[in-house]
Amino acid sequence: MTGxxxxxxxxxxxxxxxxxxxxxKPGGIMASSRRAGVPAFDAPELNELKRTLVTACHILDRExxxxxxxxxxxxxxxTSAFLTIANVSPGCATLxxxxxxxxxxxxLGGVESPPNEWPIHACVLKxxxxxxxxxxxxxxxxxxxxxxxxxxxPLHHYGKFLPADGPPVYEGVGLVRTVERGDALAxxxxxxxxxxxxxxxxxxxxxxxxxxxxxxxxxxxxxxxLHLALLHGEPRYLRAEELAIFSADxxxxxxxxxxxxxxxxxx
Numbered sequence: 001m002t003g004x005x006x007x008x009x010x011x012x013x014x015x016x017x018x019x020x021x022x023x024x025k026p027g028g029i030m031a032s033s034r035r036a037g038v039p040a041f042d043a044p045e046l047n048e049l050k051r052t053l054v055t056a057c058h059i060l061d062r063e064x065x066x067x068x069x070x071x072x073x074x075x076x077x078x079t080s081a082f083l084t085i086a087n088v089s090p091g092c093a094t095l096x097x098x099x100x101x102x103x104x105x106x107x108l109g110g111v112e113s114p115p116n117e118w119p120i121h122a123c124v125l126k127x128x129x130x131x132x133x134x135x136x137x138x139x140x141x142x143x144x145x146x147x148x149x150x151x152x153x154p155l156h157h158y159g160k161f162l163p164a165d166g167p168p169v170y171e172g173v174g175l176v177r178t179v180e181r182g183d184a185l186a187x188x189x190x191x192x193x194x195x196x197x198x199x200x201x202x203x204x205x206x207x208x209x210x211x212x213x214x215x216x217x218x219x220x221x222x223x224x225x226l227h228l229a230l231l232h233g234e235p236r237y238l239r240a241e242e243l244a245i246f247s248a249d250x251x252x253x254x255x256x257x258x259x260x261x262x263x264x265x266x267x
Contacts, residue, residue: 035080037079039076042109046100050098053084056072056133057090058091060137062263066090066091070135071115072135083099084115085099087114098111105119123179123182128186128189128205130207131205132209133205134203134204135212137204138200141223144223144227153165153166155229159243161215162192163192164239167192167219168196169197170196173199185203204216
């Protein structure tokens with residue numbers, strides 16, 4: 001569906017502060033809109049972005065990072081709009097179960113059922129022009145370190161994309177289903193590539209879908225490694241200058257993505 005209105009059941013279920021700049025029609029149905037410069041949902045130029053987005057969701061499911069919950073988004077280049085999965089589990093994502101929205105929460109096309117925490121994507125993308133993709137998961141390892149008095153600091157080169165003192169922690173409680181909470185999460189993220197969410201999970205960003213997914217997986221691996229290391233004593237963490245060396249040494253950043261895609265055919 002390339003246009004239309006939010007179903008009444010979603011409009012009435014949402015708290016009043018979920019939406020900004022979204023007009024209401026009689027009966028409480030939220031109006032849809034088209035944005036100048038934003039391709040239609042079924043425009044051919046969005047096909048590759050959609051395919052990559054669906055693949056990303058399946059990778060997270062295959063690697064055990066997500067279960068029935070979590071979501072990935074992709075900015076539509078040079079616009080204030082993004083694609084994400086509809087209210088569906090990442091492992092069940094298909095090209096037909098995506099939604100196109102703008103940063104103000106307006107429905108622009110696709111399935112009329114947004115993920116519960118769409119403000120994560122809208123608010124982060126709006127505040128970070130450098131970000132092209134946002135990934136939110138309930139990773140066991142991110143959740144673990146979000147509630148410990150121990151920072152998830154890099155002790156392996158998988159953490160080379162992180163600051164030496166580890167990702168910040170968003171202290172907000174509750175699902176990020178309001179713009180206020182989305183803005184607070186974006187503020188906690190700041191210029192970091194990732195933020196842990198206390199008793200919740202993580203949000204990871206990237207300059208592409210591929211980068212955001214690989215970072216999300218590596219963040220989980222880093223958490224597992226740190227957990228194991230702490231069982232034996234105080235780890236030797238990597239310093240900022242050492243992380244920079246590892247980053248400079250990386251020559252084939254697409255190699256990991258190729259590997260994860262190949263594993264989808266073996267499940």
